Amino acid sequence: MPQPIKEAASICKTIMRNGYDAYVINAALQRKILGTSKDAEVEICTDIDLAGLKNLFPKITAGSGDIVARMDQGSATFLFHPADMADASHPEACVAQITSNMLKKLDKDDGFPVSLACPFIPRSRDVYDGFENISGGQIKFQGIPDETLKHDYLRAIRALRFSANYHLPIEENSWMSIIRASRRVLDYVSVTDIMDEWRKVEAENMWRFAELLFDSMILHGLVPELAALSRIFQVFDEETGSRSIWEHTLKVMQRYPEELPYDWYGTLGCLFLNCGKLYAGEVYEDRTTFYQHHRIGAKVARKILKRLRLNTEEVDMIVNLVRNHMRFHFMLTDKGIRRFKAVDDYPRLIEMARADIKARNANYTEFNHNMKMLERADIREELLEPLLNGKQIMDIARIKPGPAVGLIRDNLLQAQIAGDVNTVEEAERFVAAYKAKEQL
Template structure:
């Protein structure tokens, strides 16, 4: 080993002793290029930023060439420092730099041509849009050769889908097929927390599109198979028309509507995404129809497992699971007591909007929803202040009914009529119970 190489290795050791990784780039190739050369120039790769390199080697200057962090000249030797690939999501073969722009130039000078595999050297960087063509072109497109660009950082596949959803732009065809081909590698090499960092940057209003792209690219099938499987689960969309649809499509439709009333509510929209996952485990076909008994409670348990796998914080998991568990509460025609129980739940405004989005997604009537919305306005009134104009004895006297549960039911109906403003006096109450009996 010549002295310049020994010095380069010594520099790498100094950098490593200071807590940063470092190595000599493609040492064998550099030895070949330096044979019979009077200009000794060596390329190093290191993790340290310029200010740290300068602390270790005070004589360095900032690099002006493409990708060069720092430049050091000692005696007749020039050392160039390039950045190390620190992306967790890059292909293993891309983690070690084998070529730099400077080495390419030296190869061309010595051999007169450049091997195809070295034609486009990769210099790591950290810019958000690095690896993409300008989005002003109207499409989301990887720069260079899509397959090669994606290999350098498989997180770019998730980022491309995020850009497409947020900017409402199509993914360029070659870029799209490179993502589809690399689905398994994206799932293998990109940590779940990195995927979620990208997902959290998707606007709530656009999350339905992002999930749709995850599904179409087959990434969702490996990331959250419980959700992807909903595409094979059928439900009745509208009981009046008998129209059917997949549970997954209904989930997408509901996600589109939820942010209309609560914009920017990312966690509420994510809860809508998980709202139907329990149907996969509770689906039962009987009497020519599908039923999903206890799907909300089961869905909350499955959601907890999914979110734990995706590295969510405990408090965020508790929030979403609470919404999934209680989502059906507001779908029923609630009594005054039922409304008060509903109002006592945490996050009830979100539960209201989940119900509203579900009704819109199904295209069904708002009858029960409007009824509950009207009653919820009276929930602030203390329960003891709301009494029917007639008690049980007075109802039996007015209707000649005998004691029994039907008297209590009639009393509840009278109270409903009072709350709705249909009965406003004792006389009207007597007419109501007599008419209801008939």
């Protein structure tokens, strides 16, 4: 073994003893290069940064391009390259087998077969690494899409995020490579990494990201319970007829941020509102019903969200939205609206109901009624009804049934709200005084 290779191995051991990884890149190829090249250069791949290298080797200097650092020691020069740290890269791609510097040397000598080297070249990490410039008007992988994706399958999720956030289409061949690799994306990319990308999607674009996850077949493996909603149909609008629950879910997600922009959690909650319909659906006499889908959906959503690695507070928040999202769809009484306002995140539930109505193209009768009732909910419950009923008012005022009873009742209630009447005795005196004053 040439002396420079031995010294490089010793350098790698020093790095590894300090808790980092390091190895000599394609030692077999470098031995051949050292035999013919005038420059005694050995290339090393490591995950330690420049500052860390300087602590271990004071003589080290900063490199350029693909080279993180370089060090002259004895008669040899050692070049340090960044290691592939992506958890989502293909196993064969995580070991660097050739560098751009080696390729230059190979070009000068036809005696070296390129088969000795793998086409992967290590380079610094960048969120746009592997993508063409988006100024071209589309999301496109660099080089051969399948090979680019193979080196880091997280790029598939990132491409969907870029497409959704920047409102740009994904280039056809890049899109085909994502679909072909959908199973491998789920094999090599952790759920945590997927959710890290998902959290960077703006609330207004969440519906598009979910649609892309579905179209790319990634959602089918990630959350099959949601993908299955595309095969269940319901009549949401009599004019347009039945459509899939998945299509309706996307419309609700699209409508929700119109009133509560930037609400990422609320928009995510809209994604799970109908997940219970997969289990609650039942057809009877050509009519499909989904009774209690909100309660079933809360249980299903909890399992899915835990699988997606959301923390406990986030899971509880979204499950609460799923469980209570039907409350505002019914015409509520005074007591009903008070119970509704006691529910956590009730403003989000209101906007979910509004978004659902927009997606259905339905009427606002119940919704408008409940919005008016919300104003009454701020009044103390004991002030919503007068202290005396109609019969008691007629007995005290000694009047017959008629408009006068309602008039006295309304004025009594206003006096209660104003704080002028607080007890039954005061109410009786008020009625007697009002009759005498108005001469009813």
